[in-house]
Amino acid sequence: MSVVKEISSVASIALAVDEALTIRRCRYAPQSGGAGRVCLSTGIHGDELMGQLIVFGVAQRILAQPDCLHGVVDMYPMLNPMGLDIGERMTPMGIQLDMNRGFPGAKDGTALEAICHAVVEDMRGADMVLDIHSGTMGKTELFEVRLCARHADALIGEARALSPDLIWVLPDRTNYNATLTAALCDMGVPAMTLEVDEHRRKPQAAAERIVGAIFCKLTQLGIWTGEAAPLPAPETVIPCIRTGEDVCRVSCECPGIYEPQDRAGEWVAAGETLGRVFDALTGEVRETITAPSGGLVFSQRSYSPVYPGTLIARMFTGKCARGGQNA
Numbered sequence: 587m588s589v590v591k592e593i594s595s596v597a598s599i600a601l602a603v604d605e606a607l608t609i610r611r612c613r614y615a616p617q618s619g620g621a622g623r624v625c626l627s628t629g630i631h632g633d634e635l636m637g638q639l640i641v642f643g644v645a646q647r648i649l650a651q652p653d654c655l656h657g658v659v660d661m662y663p664m665l666n667p668m669g670l671d672i673g674e675r676m677t678p679m680g681i682q683l684d685m686n687r688g689f690p691g692a693k694d695g696t697a698l699e700a701i702c703h704a705v706v707e708d709m710r711g712a713d714m715v716l717d718i719h720s721g722t723m724g725k726t727e728l729f730e731v732r733l734c735a736r737h738a739d740a741l742i743g744e745a746r747a748l749s750p751d752l753i754w755v756l757p758d759r760t761n762y763n764a765t766l767t768a769a770l771c772d773m774g775v776p777a778m779t780l781e782v783d784e785h786r787r788k789p790q791a792a793a794e795r796i797v798g799a800i801f802c803k804l805t806q807l808g809i810w811t812g813e814a815a816p817l818p819a820p821e822t823v824i825p826c827i828r829t830g831e832d833v834c835r836v837s838c839e840c841p842g843i844y845e846p847q848d849r850a851g852e853w854v855a856a857g858e859t860l861g862r863v864f865d866a867l868t869g870e871v872r873e874t875i876t877a878p879s880g881g882l883v884f885s886q887r888s889y890s891p892v893y894p895g896t897l898i899a900r901m902f903t904g905k906c907a908r909g910g911q912n913a
Contacts, residue, residue, distance in 0.1 A: 596662070753825070
C-alpha cells in the first residue's frame with residue numbers, strides 16, 4: 587500500500603503587485619482510503635520555527651513506513667507565511683496583527699479574518715487538531731499542552747497521551763478564547779496547543795520528542811500502526827495548572843543583561859537563584875533573581891537584555907507530583 591500526498595490551497599488573498607497570500611495544506615492519506623483525520627498546524631507566529639522541523643519529521647516517518655498509515659494526516663506548516671519569510675511574530679498586513687487572536691474569523695471580514703475563517707472551515711470534522719508553537723525567542727520552555735478551561739475536562743486525557751512535561755488549563759476569560767484551538771473546540775473539533783522549546787542550536791532532539799508524541803496520538807486514534815512511543819503509564823504524574831494562582835511570574839526590577847542559571851524543568855525552593863542582571867559597563871551585578879516560592883520552573887528567559895518588568899521565569903507552584911495530584 588502506498589501513501590497519496592496532495593498539496594492544495596486552503597485560502598488565497600490578493601496582495602499588491604499581482605501577488606497573493608496563500609495558505610497551503612499537505613495531505614497524507616493511504617491510497618486505499620482509511621478512517622480518521624488529524625491536522626497538524628504551525629507557523630501562526632512567524633518567529634517560531636520548530637514547527638516546520640516537527641511536521642517535516644512527521645512526513646519523513648510516514649514516507650518511510652507508508653503501509654502503517656490508515657487515516658488522513660493534514661499538515662499546515664505555514665499559516666503565517668509572510669511573517670515566517672521575514673521572521674516576524676505578527677502578520678505583516680498593513681499593521682502587525684497576531685493571527686492567533688483572530689479566530690474563528692469571518693468569511694466576509696478583513697483579509698486576516700477571511701484567512702482565519704478558511705483555516706477553521708478546512709479543519710472542520712477532524713478527529714484531532716494539534717497546533718504547534720515554540721514560544722517567543724529568548725526563552726526556554728518545557729513541553730506544554732495548553733487547553734481552554736471550558737474544554738479541559740474532555741481533553742486532559744487526550745493531552746496525557748502526548749506525555750508533556752506540563753498541562754496548562756488557561757482561564758476562559760483570557761484572550762486564549764480567540765486562538766485557533768479554542769475556536770475549533772467551540773465548533774466541536776478536539777484541539778490542543780503544543781508549546782515546545784525553540785532549541786535553535788540543537789533543534790533535532792527537541793523536535794524528535796514531539797514527533798514521537800504525535801505518532802503516539804496517531805496510534806491511539808488508530809491512524810498509525812508503525813513505530814511510536816508507548817502511552818504513558820496510568821500512574822505517571824503530569825503536573826496540571828488549573829488556576830491563575832498556580833503560576834508565579836518572576837520579573838526583574840533592574841535593566842541590564844540577564845545571565846540565567848539553567849533551571850528549566852527543575853523544582854526549586856524559595857530563595858534559590860534563577861540568574862542575575864549585570865551591567866557590562868560598570869562591572870556590577872545590579873540584581874540577583876531568586877525564586878519567590880518553591881515550585882517547578884517551566885519557562886525561563888535565556889541570556890538576553892532585560893528591562894524593569896521583563897518576565898524572567900514562570901513557575902508552577904500548585905499541587906502536582908510533590909503534592910500528590912495527577913493530571
